[in-house]
Amino acid sequence: MSPPRPGDARAERLLADHLAVFPGAHAPVPVEEIAEDLLGLRVHLRRGLRVSGMLVPDRRAVYLNADEAPVRRRFTLVHELGHWVVHCAGAAAPPRILCRSDETTGSADVREREANVFAATLLMPEAGLAAGVADGLSVADLAAAYGVSGVAMAWRLYNVGLGPQPSAG
Numbered sequence: 001m002s003p004p005r006p007g008d009a010r011a012e013r014l015l016a017d018h019l020a021v022f023p024g025a026h027a028p029v030p031v032e033e034i035a036e037d038l039l040g041l042r043v044h045l046r047r048g049l050r051v052s053g054m055l056v057p058d059r060r061a062v063y064l065n066a067d068e069a070p071v072r073r074r075f076t077l078v079h080e081l082g083h084w085v086v087h088c089a090g091a092a093a094p095p096r097i098l099c100r101s102d103e104t105t106g107s108a109d110v111r112e113r114e115a116n117v118f119a120a121t122l123l124m125p126e127a128g129l130a131a132g133v134a135d136g137l138s139v140a141d142l143a144a145a146y147g148v149s150g151v152a153m154a155w156r157l158y159n160v161g162l163g164p165q166p167s168a169g
């Protein structure tokens with residue numbers, strides 16, 4: 001049972017930058033446009049990848065596993081954007097390659113956790129969730145609106161103080 005975690009200010013700034021250029025709808029967050037237009041990364045879909053996703057900083061490229069469900073691919077993309085913003089941009093010696101896989105998902109690795117917090121913050125903006133909850137939307141409604149899994153949405157609501165702690169498992 002971990003206490004609520006704060007979001008990532010860099011993810012909030014990125015979303016604000018995007019909304020300044022493209023005002024309007026907040027849900028779902030246009031993650032591919034943010035990757036390509038705002039961060040200058042190329043997003044490639046690949047079949048047969050052995051991981052969910054992979055960031056190659058030298059090539060400014062993200063590779064996503066085309067065999068996985070769109071909702072998972074979306075989270076993977078933003079997880080890799082988190083690696084780019086938090087661990088690569090401006091770093092003297094950025095990592096050569098960063099992956100997301102089933103092994104890294106529950107990992108205690110600080111970088112993996114930071115990338116996941118970044119992803120949750122960018123994909124599920126707190127202000128939008130607060131408005132949705134005030135309008136009486138359910139966790140499932142919000143998950144569908146933001147293009148994330150119900151589990152991810154339930155945890156995000158809990159972490160920003162808008163929902164009960166999800167039961168384990």
Ligand SMILES: [Zn+2]
Binds near residue numbers: 083099112
């Ligand atoms: Zn990762």
